[in-house]
Amino acid sequence: MAPAADREGYWGPPTSTLEWCEENYAVSYYIAEFWNTVSNLIFILPPIYGAIRTYKDGLEKRYLAAYLCLTGMSVGLGSWCFHMTLKYEMQLLDELPMIYSCCVFVYCLYECFKYKNTVNYPMLFILITYSFIVSIVYLKLKQPVFHQIMYGTLVSVIVLRSVYIVLWVYPWLRGLGYTSLTVFLMGFFLWNVDNIFCEKLRALREKMPPVLGAVTQFHAWWHILTGLGSYLHILLSLYTRTLFLKHRPKVKFILGIWPVLLVEPPKKL
Numbered sequence: 001m002a003p004a005a006d007r008e009g010y011w012g013p014p015t016s017t018l019e020w021c022e023e024n025y026a027v028s029y030y031i032a033e034f035w036n037t038v039s040n041l042i043f044i045l046p047p048i049y050g051a052i053r054t055y056k057d058g059l060e061k062r063y064l065a066a067y068l069c070l071t072g073m074s075v076g077l078g079s080w081c082f083h084m085t086l087k088y089e090m091q092l093l094d095e096l097p098m099i100y101s102c103c104v105f106v107y108c109l110y111e112c113f114k115y116k117n118t119v120n121y122p123m124l125f126i127l128i129t130y131s132f133i134v135s136i137v138y139l140k141l142k143q144p145v146f147h148q149i150m151y152g153t154l155v156s157v158i159v160l161r162s163v164y165i166v167l168w169v170y171p172w173l174r175g176l177g178y179t180s181l182t183v184f185l186m187g188f189f190l191w192n193v194d195n196i197f198c199e200k201l202r203a204l205r206e207k208m209p210p211v212l213g214a215v216t217q218f219h220a221w222w223h224i225l226t227g228l229g230s231y232l233h234i235l236l237s238l239y240t241r242t243l244f245l246k247h248r249p250k251v252k253f254i255l256g257i258w259p260v261l262l263v264e265p266p267k268k269l
Helices: 034-038 041-056 061-070 075-085 088-110 121-141 144-169 171-196 198-206 210-215 218-244
Strands: 248-254 258-264
Touching (some): 034 075, 041 061, 075 088
């Protein structure tokens, strides 16, 4: 993790239990970690469009919740506030919603092959209980490693279910599923590089122009890649669900770049 901040800023000394490799208040007096903050836009803007599209298509509300979990209502806003301030309260606003949003993803993915408008109360109970216990224990321990293990457990559950779907249920979705997983793992790799080689990265940035130095902010890349990977996962889950319900989903690309899911209702006989 990063050493104490070299510069003072608007939010005062950090109180979080974590501090990342980006130099504090190097870009703006009002934002502690500028690049780690603005990179959260990928968690906010694209999922807003996905949520609007899901609502207009009349799809199940749990997928609306999944998109909103990535936006400013949950992960995106929390991470923005944390990296902007480096305050402990904002750290919780970042980390705990990661658990809650993953629980929503798990529920959506494991309910893909159920009849419409059904509710799996046992699974809801398990996921809510898991979220509650993790929150209480983490507030007590204040150990980031505990949070990372609990988060990693949920991600593993999601990956296993996704692999099952693309291998044995809808093999033609392998491209989307593997792309989502690969992008996420690339982000995880850069997250580790940022942590392990922080001192070398900081020394390298001192010798580079600011614009080029920004490219070496690998925690910001973690945001970008995991944001994209999470977004693609929702597309995979929603694609799977709409196929099961006999809809006609299609992946389209806005400006030939950004993937969105368009869902047509089942054909009338």
